[in-house]
Amino acid sequence: MAADFPPNAIRLNIPIKRYHTCQPSALTTNDDKTMMQLTEAEYRKRFDGYIITDCAVLKRGQYYFVSRNLAEAQRAGPTAEAMVTKRLSWYIPDKPEGSRILDMEFEGYQALDICANPSEGRILCISIDGSVTTTGGNGDDEDEDEIPKSITGPRRGTIERLRTIDDCVYAVGSSHTICLRKGPNRWESLCLNLPVPARADFDDVERSNNMAFQDIDGFSPDDLYVIAGAGRVWHFDGTKWSRIAFPSDMDVYSICCAGDGYVYIGAQSGSLFRGRGNEWTLLVREMLTLPFEDIVWHAGKVWLTSDYGLWNVIDGQLVEADLPSSDIKVCAGNLSVGDGVMLMAGTNGAAVHDGTAWQLIFHRMQFA
Template sequence: MNDDKSMMQLTEAEYRKRFDGYIITDCAVLKRGHYYFVSRNLAEAERAGPTAEAMVTKRLSWYIPDNPEDSRIRHMRFEGYQTLDICANPSEGRMLCVSIDGLVTVTGGDGEDEDEDEIPKSITGPRRGTIERLRTIDDCMVAVGSDHTVCLRKGSNQWQSLCLNLPVPTLADFDDVERSDNMAFVDIDGFSENDIYVIAGKGRVWHFDGTKWSRIAFPSDMDVYSICCAGDGYVYIGAQSGSLFRGRGNEWTLLVREMLTLPFEDIVWHAGKVWLTSDYGLWNVIDGQLVEADLPSSDIKVCAGNLSVADGVMLMAGTHGAAVHDGSAWQLIFHRMQFAR
């Protein structure tokens, strides 16, 4: 192991202080060398069960390997949060943490940690319902969620509604689980601010042209989970059981049909490739085929679960650890079993 790789990895003391007893649920890159992780307390999760997630403490940890060893990794606690999503906002140089209810905390960069106002909720937006996903498009941060929520961050405590002509939910929609799910956006991505795709429910895909939203003629009623507007000019949509669609506009092809137990959690474009991950592994799309990613070791493979790309690097983190790809090679940050007692 060379010195660079040794410097990248957490020490056992760092791991014990920040991650022992917690499991990673999300990750994000602020910029090269600035890596962020969301984790949840395992013991509290077991006691709380599936219906009391707000009782489970969440942590936001940030890791800056070039800092002095005593300050390379820090964390802050979030209590009473059912969910905690994170996303870099390059236009501000900050990391945003947003709850399902629209509570906002800003951290990272050169500024102080700050709790902002809740994202305003109204039938016209910016927030119609819950917040389910954050993404960066054209160096700007967007949030999507239930009831056809789409909003764009314009600055501190400033959110612009992009709900526009998206249908407003009716009482009948609220009373029907499938109809509600079909209006609950779960992911968003775009080639630019004027070329955005968003997905929900059973094959619901919408496109934004900078002025209005149009429903896409998507050729499936499979549940959809993840989306990527890739550097090859295609849009990739991850559906149930690892199914994968590729297309743009109203033309789509099913590349992969239901070959996995889990859907893809994240799909990203990095180093000239499409990368897809779930808790079960990491894949690329090569010549229209889904191919297991070529990884240097099992230590890297077990870090699968979530992906984030920024500033030429890709961060991967999950149940068992974290690793980063710098465009040409992988470096391990930590592997949980390294520190097993």
């Protein structure tokens, strides 16, 4: 009989709070920073002292960022993430200065991910323990019930990743968690025939990691891929999950079902695989210290990013992306695609690509 599911993450006994800090800024202009979209006053109010950890495009001209308080993070250390304030900021460039960038804050939360939900016209904010908040960026945010947890799903363990596929939101995580959002407070389990972890799996770090899904993508709802641990790749055909014969036991972190018909999987140390079904090729072997955080398809290309930079796959080769300036390059870290645009954001700033050209949103070092 399967073991009762213990929590996979430490939840500190801290009250969860979420509040708005949406008062307009007193803005100033600076002709030296006209290349950037944000003014220094806007940057200081919304991003100063915070580091971006995730981003999402709801639609063209609506860009969202999750950031965490840097000073609190340094004090809390790696085991007290709930002590670190998270901030959701949204930027709508067509609005006038003073109201085009707003935010709300989350206290008492562990790791927080965001994802665009185009079918509802909202952004989903989901914590590692399944807490859910949605917002349309108009002060209409709502707290929902936690994603239900049970052996049969929709949530078996923690939530590690969100992904929009065909305008629908999928969440994956530990203990072979896979679920599909069907509407407010409605999550459908896609755990199906995936193995149910037993007590021995929880007691063995390697076996537990091999059941912890890191990412999901798909060509359609009936053609999905998920990845976990040391080369664990599964495929969904609309009815059941099948284990893929992946040719490596490298740890895998990111996946993209691209417009060229291939699946790209980012593995440890910047390794990259390309394939589909049971046929795979290693394109790049261990070129970096960090794995790729995000892989996306945009403007007819595969794009890959980590804190080290931004790359494309061209003719089966990984090449550094052709960027107009170092100010754009330092924004690397996370990618999100929607409505024909690609948002890139990371430790040092944010930029957006409209399919043809880049526009710098902000570069924090220019405000140092």
